[in-house]
Amino acid sequence: xxxxxxxxxxxxxxxxxxxxxxxxxxxxxRPVAVGGSARGGVVLAASYEAKVHGVRGGMPxxxxxxxxxxxxxxxxHFDRYRGLADRVMTVLGDFTPAIQRISIDEAFxxxxxxxxxxxxxxxxxxxxxxxxxxxxxxxxxxxxxxxKHLAKIASQVAKPDGLVVVQPGREREFLDPLPVGLMWGVxxxxxxxxADRGIRTIGELSEAPGTMVERLLGRASGATLHxxxxxxxxxxxxGSGRARSVGAQxxxxxxxxxxxxxxxxxxxxxxxxxxxxxxxxxxxxxxxVRVRFAGMRSVTRSHTLPGPVSTTLTLTEVAERLVWHAxxxxxxxxxxxxxxxxxxxxxxxxxxxxxxxxQPEDPWRPxxxxxxxxxxxxxxxDAVRTRYGRDAVGYLPATIGRSGxxxxxxxxxxxxxx
DNA sequence: TCTGGGGTCCTAGGACCC
DNA sequence: TCTGGGGTCCTAGGACCC
Numbered sequence: 268x269x270x271x272x273x274x275x276x277x278x279x280x281x282x283x284x285x286x287x288x289x290x291x292x293x294x295x296x297r298p299v300a301v302g303g304s305a306r307g308g309v310v311l312a313a314s315y316e317a318k319v320h321g322v323r324g325g326m327p328x329x330x331x332x333x334x335x336x337x338x339x340x341x342x343x344h345f346d347r348y349r350g351l352a353d354r355v356m357t358v359l360g361d362f363t364p365a366i367q368r369i370s371i372d373e374a375f376x377x378x379x380x381x382x383x384x385x386x387x388x389x390x391x392x393x394x395x396x397x398x399x400x401x402x403x404x405x406x407x408x409x410x411x412x413x414x415k416h417l418a419k420i421a422s423q424v425a426k427p428d429g430l431v432v433v434q435p436g437r438e439r440e441f442l443d444p445l446p447v448g449l450m451w452g453v454x455x456x457x458x459x460x461x462a463d464r465g466i467r468t469i470g471e472l473s474e475a476p477g478t479m480v481e482r483l484l485g486r487a488s489g490a491t492l493h494x495x496x497x498x499x500x501x502x503x504x505x506g507s508g509r510a511r512s513v514g515a516q517x518x519x520x521x522x523x524x525x526x527x528x529x530x531x532x533x534x535x536x537x538x539x540x541x542x543x544x545x546x547x548x549x550x551x552x553x554x555x556v557r558v559r560f561a562g563m564r565s566v567t568r569s570h571t572l573p574g575p576v577s578t579t580l581t582l583t584e585v586a587e588r589l590v591w592h593a594x595x596x597x598x599x600x601x602x603x604x605x606x607x608x609x610x611x612x613x614x615x616x617x618x619x620x621x622x623x624x625x626q627p628e629d630p631w632r633p634x635x636x637x638x639x640x641x642x643x644x645x646x647x648x649d650a651v652r653t654r655y656g657r658d659a660v661g662y663l664p665a666t667i668g669r670s671g672x673x674x675x676x677x678x679x680x681x682x683x684x685x
Numbered sequence: 686t687c688t689g690g691g692g693t694c695c696t697a698g699g700a701c702c703c
Numbered sequence: 704t705c706t707g708g709g710g711t712c713c714t715a716g717g718a719c720c721c
Contacts, residue, residue: 302689309689324721327688370721452694454719487695488718516690553713563688569714604688673689681691681721 271435272388272411273379276418277359277395279352280406280427282372283312286351287341289404298335301343302673303328311343311677315427345676351403358398362391371680373422375415389432396430413438416495420449438498443470450495457484457492472496510685513551514609515539515678521561521602529590529606530583536608537582539678542649544610547685548617550575551610554582556589559605560597568593575614578641582610613685 279285283301288294294314300322302311310331313322320335332338352371359366362385365377378391385391392409399407410421412433424445425431433441447469448458460483466472472480473496481489515536522528533556544550554576555569568589576582586608594601 307686307688311689325689329686330688372721452719456718485695510692511694512692514691518689521687555714559688561687565716567715571713607690609692678690681689683692 272413272432273377274412274415274418275376275378275388275392276410276422277374277376278408278422279355279372280408281312281314283343283348284314285405286344286348288314290344294339298338300331300338300340303331304340305329305332345674345680348680354403355399355405358402359395362395392430416451417498419451420445423449442498443468445469447472450492452488452492460484469496510683511613512609512611513540513543513685514607516605516607518605519603521604524594524603530587532606533586533590533608534583536606537586538579540608540610541577541579541582541645543685544577545645545649548615549613549685550577550616551613553612554585554589555609555611556586556593557607558590558593558603561602561604566593571612575616577616578645580641
């Protein structure tokens with residue numbers, strides 16, 4: 268097998284922000300933040316004009332506004348992003364059927380079988396960029412190399428709006444001077460740990476003893492990162508597969524955890540999680556909640572049930588007990604800022620299966636009759652929602668905190684296939 | 686008027702079983 | 704009298720990615 272640069276990584280630049288500039292020409296060449304505001308909330312994406320001022324996705328809006336006084340905050344057209352990204356993927360599909368889409372706005376392409384039709388990987392990368400710009404109107408960066416990992420680093424280096432090809436035999440020359448933070452799996456914490464050992468570049472990491480790297484970063488990630496730095500790509504095709512968990516969370520501002528608030532938020536979250544599970548014919552045995560306190564400290568509690576669950580009420584009840592367990596030892600004046608509910612340990616659940624395998628001694632046993640009634644109720648509410656929309660029916664005041672939160676369109680965009 | 690929402694994977698300790 | 708070794712599952716926390 269020749270190791271030519273036959274893997275491409277194509278990555279739309281500042282995707283959400285670029286779409287906003289495409290839809291609204293007056294935003295072009297201006298610093299744009301999607302989401303948040305100068306007074307609060309969080310920036311979901313920033314245009315390159317904003318990034319040069321240090322604005323980043325995930326940054327609180329007030330901080331972004333301080334870094335970049337001219338920043339324009341827009342709400343975002345979340346209903347448009349999916350369709351535009353799909354059109355880009357269709358363009359990519361014209362060059363090879365061997366595509367692995369890894370998120371809404373990026374994909375790997377294996378073009379080893381396409382060179383007869385379209386020329387070298389470098390020229391394919393150039394044509395992709397031209398066509399996406401001409402036909403969709405968005406900037407896209409492309410990296411080409413002999414492995415996925417290298418192609419992904421190359422596209423990062425190519426940004427914004429560029430093309431970088433790593434020629435075979437010149438991998439070390441390309442990698443050595445780059446900062447370790449460009450590697451997949453190296454975030455701020457790992458970067459700092461390596462810097463403390465004097466390791467800042469991928470070349471320096473490749474020269475460090477493997478045992479030292481593993482001791483520093485843990486056995487698994489240490490070994491993987493060291494191998495990647497040596498350009499010995501151990502990653503098999505990332506078998507995306509089905510989701511392993513389904514969750515939902517909601518930021519609350521600073522709130523006293525009253526029983527009413529906790530119950531209302533959890534039933535809302537449980538409803539979102541459980542209805543997604545039911546829609547896909549799945550259920551899960553492990554329920555995990557997360558409580559975040561003022562000051563960003565957070566605590567998780569989980570419980571594994573004897574049988575899989577996908578009913579809203581049962582999930583709500585289990586989650587509620589877990590949340591109080593998590594809050595239990597806190598000061599009585601404690602404030603919470605976020606609640607999250609997730610279900611994992613997923614199994615398939617045929618349309619007729621109920622929550623029956625629960626053991627009598629299980630404290631959260633819904634009881635078989637109760638369980639089947641709940642499940643039937645959920646299914647009929649699912650049907651109503653399918654016909655009349657998400658908010659047509661619901662448990663309790665599921666409408667709490669609608670005002671401050673993130674749009675539902677964004678939540679749907681972030682959901683993955685269950 | 687201090688920080689979103691969706692996920693994945695790894696580690697470590699303890700329980701439990703054979 | 705003393706106390707193996709491997710495997711699996713569960714729980715809690717944390718880093719990271721898009």
